[in-house]
Structure formats: C-alpha cells, structure tokens
Amino acid sequence: MGCAARSGRHRRDGHVPRTCPSRDVLRAVDDVSKKAGGGKPGKRAGPPGGRTPDAGELTETGTVESAAPMKNKDYRRELKPLHAELVAMQEWVKASGAKVCIVFEGRDTAGKGGVIKAITERVSPRVFRVVALPAPTDREKSQMYVQRYMPHLPAAGEVVIFDRSWYNRAGIERVLGLCTEDQARQFLQIIPTVERAIVESGVILLKYWLEVGQDQQTLRLQSRIDDPRKIWKLSRMDLESYSHWFDYSRARDEMFRFTDTGWAPWYVALNDDKRRGRLNVISHLLSQVPYEPLEHHDVSLPEQQSAEGYRPPTQPLHWIPTPF
Template sequence: MNKHDKTLQDESAIEQKKKTDKKRYEKQMKKLQIELAHLQAWVKKSGARVVIVFEGRDAAGKGGMIKRITERVSPRVFRVIALPSPSDREKSQVFLQRYLQHFPAAGEIVIFDRSWYNRAGVERVMGFCSEKKARRFLEVTPRFEAALVESGIILLKYFLTVSEDEQERRFRRRIDDPLRQWKLSPMDITSYQRWWEYSRAYDEMLAMTDSSRAPWWIVPSDDKERARINCISHILSSIPYERVKFDAPNLGKRQKRPDDYVASEATANVVPDVL
C-alpha cells in the first residue's frame, strides 16, 4: 500500500469513528431525554420545585447544554431564565430581587442560564459592583441558598469549565461562522483577554459558595457531547423522581363532516411552496 492509499484509509477510519461516536451519543441522549420526560411528569404530579443554575466560562457550552435538556419537554414546566443587564430600576432593588420573581411554583423546573452569580463573576471583574458588595454577596449567598433548600426547593448548581485553547477555538469559529456570530459579545472578548482575572474570581466564588446543602458540580466541557451526557445524567440521579404511569386517552371517533358545511374562501393568502 502506497503512502497516498494509507492516508485515504486513515481518513476513512477517522470519519467512520466520528459517525459511530455520533450515533452512540444520539442514542444515549435519546434515553436521557426520555428520562427527562418522566422527570417532567413526576414534577407536575408531585408539585416539586426545582432550580438548576448553569454558570461557567464563556463558550463553555451552557447554551447547548440547556437546549439539549429542554428541546423535548414542555417550556411551561422547564422554564429557562436568561436575564439581560439590569435596568435602572432593577439596579435600585435588593440584588436578589430580580431573580426571586422567576423562582418556580409547584410543578416547575427553572433553569438559570447565568444567575445571581453574575455578581461574583462578570460584575466583580468588570467593576460593575464594588469589591465590598461582591464580598458581601459571597458571604451571604450560602445562607440564602440554604434557606431555599430548607423551603423544599431542589437546587442544583453546575459550573462548566473549558480550557484556554478550546475557548479560543470556539471564539474563532464564532467569528468565522455567520450563524454563530450573534453569540460573540463584547463581554466575551473581554473575558477572553482577562482569563486569569476571571480565574481568580471564579476560584473564590466556588470556594466560598460551595456547601453541603447547595454544592457546586464541575462539568469539564472541552468535549461538549460528553459534558452533556454526564451533566444530564447527574441531574436525573440528583432528583428523587419516580416514573408516573401514563394513562393513554381514548381518541374515540371523529365526527362526520356535516352535509351543510361549506369551506370558507375568505382566507386566500397561502404561503408559497418554495421546494
């Protein structure tokens, strides 16, 4: 076998492995999403209240993780909260006030795509809050979260990590891909440039707000697919749900078309078929 044929064979083997790994990932993900549907049914029936917090480095994969969790369940049960920058009115409120209003009622799971931990990360590093306020937040938060758990809320906190090289690769991919450019904000660029300032802030945040009642769970995310499988599996294992029996409805018979029914011609605007 000559060198050219060997190269083609190696490339074919790599491509085949990618396809096999993709199939294995999708098979695992389908099983997990079925379990998320069972979790949803149990949450609705039991009236459970669940809060899931996702924090982490920019481009660590929080959005993709949340999409995979929520894409096959009801948005009325799994509510995703991704708050914009606070308004002038919200800046004058008690800091946690803007988050509390989004907390779950009975039968709901609320997923925070970033949360009150903005104060310990971007707000602290970028100087949007004083160092005194940031330290006070770190001191008070464990007590606040303990009160949430004592009230019956199931609280899960995940921090997604990504290496410097992988973050840069993802940022450059966003720059080059029009479908991803919207994901790249000025704050992302700053977080890339100030990696080690964020590292110190996150290290202290994790150390001071990790507790037995509301521990942090670290999700290595250089491999996005592995991270999603691991994290969703952990969520399911951390909530004591049970499968709820589905009572299949009887559709019965559809009524016959009345003899005097005439279809309306009032709506004449039909979307053109472009295929």
C-alpha cells in the same frame, strides 16, 4: 464542603453518573494551561497560559486521557432515553408539586445555552422555564443584589433554569470591575445563607459550573466571529473578558471556596466536547431529583367525526411557497 452527590434517584437503566470532579481537576486545568504557553494573560495573570486539556481528557484524579469527540449519531442515540427520563421527571414535578431550580455558570462559550437547549428540547415550556436576565436597570441596581432573581424562583410544579444567575457578581462583574471587591466579598459571604433559605423552602437547588479549556474557548469565539449564524452570540463583553483567563480562574476558585456547601454544592461538568458534556449533565441532573415514573393507563384514539356535509372553503387561500 465537598461535591458529594446528594441522595437522589438514578436512571432506571442502572446508570450511576460520576460525582463531580474534585478541585484537583480544576487545579490541573490551570496548571496545564500555565505550562503550555501562548494564552493571553489578564490584568493580574500569572504565567502565560495556553492549552487546557480537552474536557474528555480529564479524569476525576486530574490525569489526562485521550478521548475522541463524540459522533452525532452516538450522541442522539444516548440522548433519546435521557429525554424520555426528563419527560418522566416533568410529570412527577407537576403531579407532586416539586420545585426545581437549576443554575448554570461558566466562562463565556462554556456551552451553557447548548446544555439548556438539550434539557428543554422535549419538555413543556409551561413546566421548564428558562431565565436569562438582561443587565440590571437603574431601579434594580438600587435594590439588594439578589432581589431581582427572587421572583423567578420556581413555584410548585415548575423547573426553573438560570442561564447565568446571581453568581454574575462573583464572576464576570468581579473580573471586569463592574462591582467593587467589597461588594463581591459581601456577596460571597451572604449567598450561602440565601441558598440555605431557598433549599429549606422546599426547592431542589442544583448548581452546575461548565468548564472549558482555553483553546476551545478561542475556537468557539472565533467561530462566532466567522459564522453569520452565530454572530448574534458575540458581545463586547465576550471580547473584553477573553483576555482575563486566570482572573476568572481565581474568581471561580474563590466562589467555590465560599459557596460550595452541603445544602447547595457545585457540580463541575467538563464541556470541551459539548455532546459528552450535555449527556453527562442531563444524566447527573436526573440522578439528583427523586422523581418516580407515574402510572400510565392505556390510551386509544377516539373515532373521528364524519364530514356531515362539510365543504372546503371557496375563497382563495394564501398558501406559502414550497421551495423545499
């Protein structure tokens, strides 16, 4: 099954987002990496890997184009109307009782958290709920693998965003040997049926893979090491998985082969340029949810209450310092 866009609503300004890149793009990513040299191969790595083209350089045909990183002022200008559209989508979800589930996957440092933050920046956490589950407990390990994710699926009027998901089994768990090959293959075989059941229950299910190049991953990991504001993002697993680039590529490709279905396709977002990547994902997301803006009545503020003898408190208040 391909990545053809499902029927949905495009932005009111007439912008029609591109459909996701073909798998030729993903092959081009790894092919260029193989030819460049300088990477760290994994336990089953192929030819030495090197630089993957920047996200903005890859087109849907797999060719390379130059693209300067987007400036912050341009990013903010483009993001503002998208945020307004997300608010309109939120109101429609609440009013219609729609159920939206968004899955974000990708290599370490692919920018999943940044995309999610951009999506949720101007919407209500009572409607948009982010799920980032920790490592499973001993009890959860004894359950059916996807069982611990099921309670977090959206109810009517909710948008649930998974920052990593049940696809951990097809990716990081498989690459780092945290599950057996039999367990990984069993997962790949059954998950399309599980997702069909989710979709048939009325959930709008969107799955995004954020693609990042080797050089960019190296820069981002080094930034986590060097920047005290980012050190919390660095985990032992990040360092362990860093050397398994082509193992992840193989796992990703097989995951797509088994789970890219007509009812739950994978959409691939090039994200070496984080700002462009965030805009592209939000734009595409809006095109996949068939929301319509609700009618708003004119609103004016009521008159404020008069003081009616109110006096400020006489007891001292503990004001915080004002160094800024």
